[in-house]
Amino acid sequence: MNVPETFFSVREELTLFGLSVLAGAAIGVCYDVLRALRLAVRHGIWLTAAEDIGFLALYAVFLSAFASAAARGELRFYFAAGNFLGFALYFFTLGSIVIRIFRKFFSAAASVLRLVTSPLRRFYVLLRKKAKVKFVGSSKILKKDIKISDLLLPKHRKMLYNETENKKRKNVDNVVKKDQK
Numbered sequence: 508m509n510v511p512e513t514f515f516s517v518r519e520e521l522t523l524f525g526l527s528v529l530a531g532a533a534i535g536v537c538y539d540v541l542r543a544l545r546l547a548v549r550h551g552i553w554l555t556a557a558e559d560i561g562f563l564a565l566y567a568v569f570l571s572a573f574a575s576a577a578a579r580g581e582l583r584f585y586f587a588a589g590n591f592l593g594f595a596l597y598f599f600t601l602g603s604i605v606i607r608i609f610r611k612f613f614s615a616a617a618s619v620l621r622l623v624t625s626p627l628r629r630f631y632v633l634l635r636k637k638a639k640v641k642f643v644g645s646s647k648i649l650k651k652d653i654k655i656s657d658l659l660l661p662k663h664r665k666m667l668y669n670e671t672e673n674k675k676r677k678n679v680d681n682v683v684k685k686d687q688k
Contacts, residue, residue: 515578515581520583520585523577523578523583523585523586523589524585524586524588524589525589526573526577526589527573527585527586527587527588527589527590527593528589528590528592528593528596529593530569530573530589530590530593531589531590531591531592531593531594531595531596531597532593532594532596532597533593534566534569534590534593534594535593535594535596535597535598535601535602536597537562538562538594538598538602539602539605539606539609541558541562542606542609543606543609545558546606546609546610546613547613566590570582570586570587570590573586574586
């Protein structure tokens with residue numbers, strides 16, 4: 508009867524650790540793609556958080572798939588440690604260079620885009636100035652019409668007894684004297 512091995516030899520563990528370091532570097536490349544997307548398109552804090560949570564969820568799927576395919580389904584701590592080490596090595600060495608290149612590329616693309624669209628922007632500014640003069644003048648006329656209509660329609664916000672609350676009432680003494688007679 509052939510009993511399967513239930514443990515890894517030191518050589519197999521070192522091989523798995525090396526594979527997990529390489530996989531961590533590959534994960535760093537995937538994260539750089541996500542960072543490049545963030546450089547290309549501005550993200551808010553909520554979208555960035557959602558992307559990071561999704562990235563971590565995909566990493567969890569990858570880690571379980573790695574353990575299933577390479578390590579007979581046994582998940583070990585040094586797999587995640589190797590992934591973290593490979594990710595950190597990539598992130599602080601090649602990753603910083605790659606992101607610098609992406610930043611330069613996107614800033615060059617933005618300057619070319621600004622150069623191409625500058626006539627359209629100048630036309631828009633000119634059109635906006637003309638439209639602003641026209642619409643501001645018509646809004647002043649509209650405000651004048653609203654003020655005239657407010658004069659024609661009186662507003663009764665207070666009741667009569669609220670208005671006379673703090674004032675002395677006229678002819679109160681006369682009314683009392685008339686009633687006592």
